[in-house]
Amino acid sequence: MSDAAFQPRHITPSEEQLAIQLRRTRLLLVEANAGAAKTTTLALRIAQALHRGAPPESVLALTTTEPAVDALKARLAFIGVEKSTLARLRVLSYETFSREVLAIAEGGTTPGLETPEQVQPYVVRAVERALTLPDEPHPDDLDTDARPADLVEGLLQSFDTIKGRMLLQQLDAEQRLTPAIAADLGLDYLTLRTWLCYEFIRRGGHPDHPEFRYAGDGPYDLARQLLSGEVQPGDTALPHGLALICVDEMHDLNRAAFTVLKAVLASSPRAAFVGVGDRDQVIHAQTGAEAAFMAEHFKAEIGQPEVLPLTTTRRFSTQLAQHVGALARKPYAADPQAQTHIALEPCDTPRLAAELIARLAQAHHAQTAQTALRVLLRHASQSVLIEHELLRHGIAYGTAGFAPYLARPEILLVRGLHAHARQDYAGFSTPEQRARLLDAWLLFTGARVDSLELRHLDARDAQRVAVAEAAASADSTHSFVEGHALRSAQPAARRALEATLALLRSGDADAFEASFLTLLDPHRLAARVFVREADAERVAANITQLHRVALAEGGDVDAAFRLFNQLDAVRQRSRGSERVVLSSIEAAKGLEFDHVVLPHLTAGEFGAGTVENRNLLYVALTRSRQRLTLTFDPARPSRFLKDARFLI
Numbered sequence: 001m002s003d004a005a006f007q008p009r010h011i012t013p014s015e016e017q018l019a020i021q022l023r024r025t026r027l028l029l030v031e032a033n034a035g036a037a038k039t040t041t042l043a044l045r046i047a048q049a050l051h052r053g054a055p056p057e058s059v060l061a062l063t064t065t066e067p068a069v070d071a072l073k074a075r076l077a078f079i080g081v082e083k084s085t086l087a088r089l090r091v092l093s094y095e096t097f098s099r100e101v102l103a104i105a106e107g108g109t110t111p112g113l114e115t116p117e118q119v120q121p122y123v124v125r126a127v128e129r130a131l132t133l134p135d136e137p138h139p140d141d142l143d144t145d146a147r148p149a150d151l152v153e154g155l156l157q158s159f160d161t162i163k164g165r166m167l168l169q170q171l172d173a174e175q176r177l178t179p180a181i182a183a184d185l186g187l188d189y190l191t192l193r194t195w196l197c198y199e200f201i202r203r204g205g206h207p208d209h210p211e212f213r214y215a216g217d218g219p220y221d222l223a224r225q226l227l228s229g230e231v232q233p234g235d236t237a238l239p240h241g242l243a244l245i246c247v248d249e250m251h252d253l254n255r256a257a258f259t260v261l262k263a264v265l266a267s268s269p270r271a272a273f274v275g276v277g278d279r280d281q282v283i284h285a286q287t288g289a290e291a292a293f294m295a296e297h298f299k300a301e302i303g304q305p306e307v308l309p310l311t312t313t314r315r316f317s318t319q320l321a322q323h324v325g326a327l328a329r330k331p332y333a334a335d336p337q338a339q340t341h342i343a344l345e346p347c348d349t350p351r352l353a354a355e356l357i358a359r360l361a362q363a364h365h366a367q368t369a370q371t372a373l374r375v376l377l378r379h380a381s382q383s384v385l386i387e388h389e390l391l392r393h394g395i396a397y398g399t400a401g402f403a404p405y406l407a408r409p410e411i412l413l414v415r416g417l418h419a420h421a422r423q424d425y426a427g428f429s430t431p432e433q434r435a436r437l438l439d440a441w442l443l444f445t446g447a448r449v450d451s452l453e454l455r456h457l458d459a460r461d462a463q464r465v466a467v468a469e470a471a472a473s474a475d476s477t478h479s480f481v482e483g484h485a486l487r488s489a490q491p492a493a494r495r496a497l498e499a500t501l502a503l504l505r506s507g508d509a510d511a512f513e514a515s516f517l518t519l520l521d522p523h524r525l526a527a528r529v530f531v532r533e534a535d536a537e538r539v540a541a542n543i544t545q546l547h548r549v550a551l552a553e554g555g556d557v558d559a560a561f562r563l564f565n566q567l568d569a570v571r572q573r574s575r576g577s578e579r580v581v582l583s584s585i586e587a588a589k590g591l592e593f594d595h596v597v598l599p600h601l602t603a604g605e606f607g608a609g610t611v612e613n614r615n616l617l618y619v620a621l622t623r624s625r626q627r628l629t630l631t632f633d634p635a636r637p638s639r640f641l642k643d644a645r646f647l648i
């Protein structure tokens with residue numbers, strides 16, 4: 001085995017980085033600020049292990065999300081790890097890793113459910129079961145006037161916490177569950193009872209594996225089996241003989257993932273471990289993420305780690321580091337060579353901010369350097385006005401973390417309402433566009449496809465076939481909306497949609513301005529369909545923004561909708577852009593961009609002064625390299641601007 005240092009491409013490691021790259025210690029932790037080269041240094045450490053002769057398959061790197069997986073792979077490629085080697089390394093999210101281990105332990109894969117809407121029926125059944133169980137010792141504590149469907153959102157949030165923190169595994173197996181114990185766990189009794197019923201339904205009746213797994217169930221199920229001894233460290237299902245185990249974004253560890261990590265370490269006792277994280281980047285506290293897993297819990301349950309520093313951010317200037325340090329209330333050193341230009345742009349209205357962003361994007365495209373401009377948004381609905389402005393100027397852009405506004409189901413529905421009212425489907429010229437439009441109609445009307453000829457198919461396939469047939473022409477699309485989507489809509493949805501259609505048929509601009517949102521009532525329309533209140537709010541916000549944009553186009557309602565159609569055609573013709581991207585903050589975690597624009601740092605726009613919002617802002621600000629542009633309404637600046645000393 002050679003111990004010469006791996007020589008990376010593109011960078012010269014600092015002494016601190018080299019110390020981490022070369023350290024062979026069994027347990028090594030690095031806690032450092034955003035941009036201090038944690039992911040890069042983890043990549044260097046992995047490359048060093050390969051350089052020393054470790055087979056790529058003997059390296060396991062775990063992290064929280066798929067974007068974080070991609071960020072680490074990108075860093076490995078950046079420093080010169082060959083593509084063929086990269087493909088053999090195991091860089092995985094906890095969820096994927098745990099499900100892979102469980103598939104081996106259980107002898108087969110378990111179906112995954114992706115959305116809250118897919119798990120909703122199971123949660124509703126669980127509530128109904130909890131409310132009707134015979135011999136319930138505390139029936140008064142289960143009293144609720146709410147409909148089970150209205151409880152689903154809150155329950156799923158509590159389930160995230162129960163799973164991530166492994167709350168029930170903290171109790172004795174024999175302990176009887178009482179309202180007092182529920183309160184000790186920070187839950188109400190109905191939630192606790194429903195959780196037990198939900199797990200009974202999810203796991204019951206299947207001898208080898210659960211009926212399904214939803215987000216967080218991979219690490220939770222594996223951790224549970226590890227604690228109960230069904231899977232043990234050293235079992236063949238777990239990898240062993242690993243040379244190196246790494247964890248990136250370690251601040252996102254929760255109890256379930258930590259339990260999995262402990263078993264991975266115990267199964268490969270000779271492996272070296274390196275974990276890196278930054279406690280101010282915790283944005284998933286609801287799933288039990290806690291910085292303590294890279295500090296006191298680690299020490300108590302795994303062992304005393306060696307701790308090495310990465311003291312200096314390599315990404316941005318000292319000036320920006322001072323602002324971010326003030327926000328996070330911690331020291332923040334930066335590379336004195338790095339230059340980041342910070343521009344504070346007061347914009348009295350969102351429209352002015354959108355115009356500014358369009359100008360910045362245009363100038364950005366005019367540069368020859370292939371640099372990236374990323375507009376980071378707190379809410380997807382904030383993109384409507386900005387995208388509209390970009391499209392009007394023919395400026396190519398992409399999106400990350402959300403769909404382009406003209407393709408969002410609720411916007412398709414509104415455009416489809418207008419197309420239906422006017423019997424003009426010019427904006428939906430291909431069968432694919434009409435199929436997406438019909439999917440939106442079915443989503444918001446709650447109408448089901450119920451055709452004798454399609455009875456042999458399951459509900460989803462039947463809908464796909466029926467929609468594809470109906471989308472073949474504009475006429476058949478119109479008939480499907482009239483004869484099916486509207487006719488079988490739930491009565492309240494149908495009333496709202498028909499009233500909106502009548503309004504759009506009238507072409508009356510004043511009525512459109514005054515009554516469109518009241519008649520359609522997008523929040524209620526969405527609340528009937530989506531489980532999460534946040535989703536209903538998002539739908540309502542998107543439609544409200546579209547309405548505003550339509551009004552700003554002048555008095556002619558039909559002309560505004562024709563413009564949406566034209567802009568959608570522009571969007572589809574342009575191949576999108578990787579150089580100018582509008583994105584959620586979550587989708588930018590772990591990444592960096594030459595120019596970051598953070599619009600709407602205005603009171604009430606970014607969110608209240610909670611730790612989670614502050615950490616989101618911290619993540620957003622620290623993505624920038626050479627330029628950072630912040631916009632805000634000077635009459636109502638966000639308090640975060642003061643906390644970060646951008647404003648006095």
Ligand SMILES: Nc1ncnc2c1ncn2[C@@H]1O[C@H](COP(=O)(O)OP(=O)(O)OP(=O)(O)O)[C@@H](O)[C@H]1O
Pocket residue numbers: 011012013014017032033034035036037038039040041075278313314315589590591592622
């Ligand atoms: N030795 C080096 N010389 C110059 N630049 C470096 C060096 N090491 C890392 N960098 C650069 O520093 C920047 C930040 O690195 P990296 O993304 O690894 O930081 P991080 O701590 O993981 O950030 P975050 O916490 O935001 O995920 C990158 O642009 C990277 O290329």
